Structures are given as structure tokens and as C-alpha cells.
Amino acid sequence: MTHHRTGLVPRPVQRLAVAALLALSLAGCAATTRTLDPEGTTNYDDTYGFSDKNEIVDVLTDSLAASRPVASAPSAPIAVIYGVANRTSEHIDTSGITDDIRNALLKSGDLRFVNRPQRDNLTLEADYQYAGFVAPEQRVAEGRQVGADYIVSGTLRSISKREPSQWRLTKKRYTYYSMTLELTDLETGELVWADSVELARELSQPILRW
Amino acid sequence: MRRPSGRFRPAVALAGLALILNGCATSGAIVKARGDFRAGQPDVALQTLASGKVAERDRLVALMEGGFIAHASGRIEDSIRQLGQAARLVDELDAVFVGEQGASLLINDRATRYRGEYAERLWIRTVQMLNHLMLGDWQGASVEARQAIEVFDRHGDALQADVFTRTLLARVLDAVGEPDSAAIEYARAFEQSGGQLGVAAFARTAARRAGRPDDVARYDKALERDAEGIARGVRTTAGQGTLLLVMSTGQVAQKRAGNLFLAPDLRISFPYYPNFPDSGFSDEGRIRLLLDGEALPVDPVVTRLSRVAEASLSARARQVATRQTLRVVTKQGLGAAAAKEDPALGLLVDAVFFLLEEADTRSWQTLPGRWSLIEHAMPAGNHRLEVRAGRDGRVVLDDLRIDAGATSVVVLTDGPQGLVRIKPRAAPVNGPPTPPPVPP
Secondary structure, eight states, rough: OOOOOOOOHHHHHHHHHHHHHHHHHHHSSSSOOOOOOOSOOOEEEEEEEEHHHHHHHHHHHHHHTTHHHHOOOOSEEEEEEEEEEEEEOOOEEEEEHHHHHHHHHHHHHHOEEOOGHHHHHHHHHHHHHIIISOOOOGOTTTTOOOOEEEEEEEEEEEEOOOOOEEEESEEEEEEEEEEEEEEETTTTTEEEEEEEEEEEEEEEEESSEE | OOOOOGGHHHHHHHHHHHHHTOOOHHHHHHHHHHHHHTTTTTTHHHHHHHOOOOOOGGGGHHHHHHHHHHHTTTTHHHHHHHHHHHHHHHTTSSSEEHHHHHHHHSSOOOGGGOOOOOHHHHHHHHHHHHHHHHHHOHHHHHHHHHHHHHHHHHHHHGGTTTTHHHHHEEEEHHHOOHHHHHHHHHHHHHHHHHHHHHHHHHHHHOOOOOOHHHHHHHHHHHHOOOOOOOOHHOOOOTTEEEEEOOOOOOOOOEEEEEEEEEEEEEEEEEOOOSSOOOOOOSSOOEEEEEEEEEEEEEOOOEEEEEHHHHHHHHHHHHHHHHHHHHHHHHHHHHHHHHHHHHHHHHHHHHHHHHHHEEEEEEOOOOOSSSSEEEEEEEEEEEEEEEEETTTTTEEEEEEEOOTTOEEEEEEEEEEETEEEEEEOOOOTTTTOOOOOOOOO
């Protein structure tokens, strides 16, 4: 006597369910792209991103523009940027922060800037002009570069902490960022302005995964 | 033998599948790449890793091996990229993967994705620090130094013997203007080294800069034994720069598989490090420096990687033992259940599981056996530096340039012909081809 397995679900329906599941899973595998708003807030994890940069730049630009040395100067003072030291545990290009601050202040006319990274190229170009390749009347006059009144510099720091090991289903980590920007009087060495921005974010990840 | 009943077909199928999947020794591409590297063909090794098939479970091993091979052959950007991926993968794998754990209960730990020993997670940062230093990027090196501190904080007990990494990261932090952090790390390195003169020589200056008189006094006391003037050699005066010399010599020990027989048919296999000296091209011995023919007093800060690796593995002993026990119980249970159905089937299942029991001996094998760190002040200018290590290790650098007020980083490594200097090279192995020279 042969035994036939009798299931609750008819075979055609089983096949249809498997096909539907397969189609659904494959649909999730299609690659997609979408355009993001660079001014918006998008965070995939707790590490530094463009949203953080934008927040830092906005706060510090407004603060520097409103500072006494800048706001009360009879004409836009001249600054030179000496960069932001990266004291975090991530490889962050801090020149992106200072470039954006510089651009915003240049556009508003609140500050003028000496282009320090181009100094070697300026010398190279001037040497070329005075080496006889350029007509005398077209050469740039030497000794006419502007001198800076202030140095802009800063530090980006971070603190990262993990939740202690214990029985749990998720593990958490928080990261705190602090960006400090300073304005130093080049003549007196006095720190005439400083301000900072703080950001903190928590990442929660499941411990059990497939 | 009766045909297995319906209930045990899955068990037999699983056992068969497990046997097939266990043709899963470490990916062949990795084994070949290691061989190519040791034969003095790093570019071939990198091509093998780039184009060969590497199982997903061995991806971390491939990235670490590729990262170190690229580092040792001067492809620094490639090394930074690969080890960066390795570091991110370590982070991603910091979870319990239920599917993998299930497979490892039936097969062995090699069925799971390799996550790296604690020591290896630290050494990813060590090699990255060296990479950034060779590119003159002290800021980049300081980022890796801070990551290394995080690893030390998480697994410090297992990594205490790594005085080299601790001292190097302290030196980097001191250079980027963090004397407080540097002083703390130097103090830890000094303690872990048992009061070594070489560490005290490094640490004293940072302690003074950080305003830590107690530490300064401690180092001064240690330096009372400094008859050769090692500490004096580290301090720079006007017109001098500094040489920071790193030597990677020998070869790290490899994990072996040990077996424990609980019964004639019951075996537990576990990984361990054998207790023998590191092998390598250059024999360990005293390191001597001659600058323009004159001997320099040095006390290298040395770490034997095998010792740290062994301590790191021991720190996981309890986890390994727990998993082994669970696996034994699971396999025994399945075997007993199969034997109830059919004794011959039970024997087959037991035999398959016995054969599958294999220790996870995967590890980062291209690492050196020793890292040594030496710092010495030198007059600015071009110099001839001769480095001798042990009986056979010798290299002469005729073009050593020292700039006043700056630190020159030189990294030496063992090659088939002895010690060589690692010089950063331009394009990565898989980068765009170098254009042909323009004809005159």
C-alpha cells in the first residue's frame, strides 16, 4: 500500500508562493540611485559626514562674521588660513570646512583672504615673468602682495564610546564631535575670537544578524 | 545498511554537504600569494590576490595579507586602501551571525567569516601608521594612532606585550602636538617594557612637555643606567633633525592545530602557537647603527609579534572552548540519533563529523616576526647610514637626508637578499598603466 503525503497547501499554490518570494527578493536586488540635497541631513552611521560639515560651517561663519574684530572693522580685514588640525579617529579632510567658511565670508565681503596654498605658485609664476618670457609692461609688480591681519586656525576633536559588554540585542556607540575655530591677531599674537560647534550622534546596531 | 528513514535524510544530507563544504581550506589565492611574496615577487602576489578567487569567509585574511604585501613592496596607497577595507570589515563582523554559528556547530570554525584576532586588529593600525608616516602624513598617522588606542583599550590585557605599537603611537601623538596623550601612552609602554631605556629615552621629552614631573623623575631614574648615552642621542639641538627608524624582520609564527581526544571517536581540535623562535631571513641579534662610519648608541624598542599573537589567542581561549564544547555536544547528539535509526548510519555520521573537526588556523602570516623602533638625532644634511641586525642583516643607505627640525622616517624590511628600505612607489598594482616615456 502506497502512502501519499497529503499537505494542507496544494502543490500549484506552493510553486506560486516560491516564485513570488523569489521575484520579491530579486526585486530588492536592483541597483538604484537618487539625488540627495547637499543642504539636507543624511546620516547612515555615526561617523562624520557632509551634514555635519554644513552645520559646522553655518554656525562658525555666522559667528565669525558677527565677531567684534570683523564686524567693527572700517574695512574688511585680511586673514590667512592655517588649517584645522584633525584630532579625531577618522580620516577627515578638514580643508573642506575651512574652504566653505572662506567662500561664505568672501561672498558676504566680511573678510578678505590671502591665498596661502598658492604662494609657491605665485613665486614660480613671477620668476617666469621676470625670466624674460613676458613683456616688461605685462609683468606683475613685485612686493605688492597684501599682508594678513589675522590667522584663522582650528581643531576638530571627537570622543567615541561603546556601550559596555552585556547581554543585549543591540550594541550602541556614540560619537561626539567638537570643532573649534580661532582668530589670532598677527601683530599682537592675541586670540581675538574663538567659537566652537558640538555634535553628537548615537549608532545602534543589532548584535544578532543572519 | 537500510535506507535512512525520512527523518534522517536531512541529517545525512547535511553531513554530506558539510563534507563537501569543508574542501574549504584557506582560499588557494591567499596561499599562493603568500608563497609569491616570500619568493620575492610581491607584485605577482598582489595580482594573485586581486584576480584570484577568495572565499567570502577569508576576505579579511586576503585584505590583511594584501595590505602588508603592498606595504612591504612600497605600494603604500594600495596598502592604505586594503587595510582601510580590512578595518571596516572588522567593524562589520562585530556581531553574532546566526546562520554562520549554526554552520560552525555542524562543521568547524573555518565555516565562519574570519574576524581577526585582537592582535591583528591592532596591527592593521600599526601598519597604517607606518604607511602614513612613509608618506609624510603625520596627521593621518595620528588618526590611526587614536584607533590603535581604542583597540588597546578594548583588549589591553591581551596586547600588553606590544610595546612597539604603543611607543610608535605615542611618538606620533607627540609629533602632532598632543603631548598629554603621548605622555600617557609612553608611561604605559614604559611600564609594559619593564622600564626599558629605549622607551625612557623617547618618553622623557614628552613628559617634560606635558608638565608631568613625576614621570620625568621616573625616567631619569631609569636613565641612570644609561652609560652609553642613549637618551642624549634622542635629544635634538639646533641644526639637527631626527631619524625614526623602523625595522620589520623575520616572520611571525603560524597557528597550528592541536588535538584533544576525549574518546577514541571523539576529538576536539584547537588552534595554538607553537613555542619555537621566529624564522626569518635575518637572525635576531643586536641592532647597530653607523652614521658616516661612527657607531651610534641605541636601545631599540622591540616587539616579538608571535608573543603578542599567542597572548591574543589565549584571551579568546574561553570562547573557543565554549564553541568546541557546543559543537561536540551537537555532533554527538546527531550521531546518537542517527545510530538509533540505523547503527551503520550512526557510524557514518560520527565518522563524517570526526573528519570535519578542524581547528581554525587562519591568521595574518605575512607579518614580520619582530618590529623594532629606534630614534636618533642627526645633523641636517645627507648621510651614509649602515644598519646591522644580527649576523647577516645589513643594509647601507647612502642617500639618507635629514632636515633640520624635521623627522625622517625610514622603514626597513626583510627581503630575499636581506634588509631593504621600503620606498613608496607611485601607482597601485591595479591602477592605470604608467604612460610610456615621452621620446626626446
